[in-house]
Amino acid sequence: MGTGRTRAERREATAAKILEAARAEFGARGESxxxxxIARRAGVDPSLVLQHYGSKQALFTLAVRPVAELRSDDVVGHLTEVLDARMRELPPATRALMRSMLTSEEATSVMRDYLQERAAVLARAMPGADSELRAAAxxxxxxxxxxxxxxxxxxxLTDADPARVAAVFETWLAPLAPPTAGVRGASA
Structure with missing residues (x-):
């Protein structure tokens, strides 16, 4: 058995494997x-799923929690990057959250909190008096x-190149840029 890893390291690796499997399963099936x-996909006994995460609902909440980011003060550039990412294959956690947000109170809460946080961050970076409303839109x-x-x-939308969709959206996003910044080119 000489894996060279401590018990804590093995436990952490098992938990990570379960979380990754949960993201994939929830992404494919939602809360069903x-x-x-999840245990089958992770290659572990089902009791280990509950031992590590307590319940399916607790694992769901953790698996679908999005990671928030605003990489710069370049609002249009950032939104173009976000849009480009959303036009590509969705990560399993994002797919799971979106699939479940209208049927699960927990998923609704996670998505609402995430979107409100994203809109607040965006509003702080936008010019104008109605920045909160525009950011939410x-x-x-x-x-x-x-x-x-x-x-x-x-x-x-399913057939369009992500860069083409970003270019179309850029004209819509142009008013969000500070007056002196101009509009940045679409990223591919």
Whole structure:
């Protein structure tokens, strides 16, 4: 058995493997994923899932929690990057959260908190008196675009190159840029 890892390191690795499997299962099945299916994907006994995370709901909450980021004060550039990312394959945790946000109070709460935090950060970086309202509209629009592309498979969004969609959105995002900054080119 000489793996060279301590018991704590093995326990941590098992927990990480379970969390990764949970993200994939919740991403594929939403909250209908089971402890057994998560354990099967992780290659562990179902009792270990509960031992590490306590309950399926606690694991769901942790697995779908999004990571918030605003990489710069370049609002349009940042939104173009976010939009580009949302046009590509969604990470399993994001897919799971979006799939479950209308049917699970926990997922609704996680998504609402995340979007409110994103809108608040964006509003602080935007010029103008109505920045909070505009930021909420932008965040909501990107959420809608993500749903339309990945869950409703709305044409032409499903067929469009992410850079092309970002370029179209850039004209819509241009008023968000500070007056002297101008609009940054679309990232691919």
């Amino acid at each position: 994923a089971t402890v057994r299916s 932008v965040v909501s629009s990107i959420l809608g675009l993500t749903i339309a592309r990945h869950f409703l498979e709305l044409a032409p």
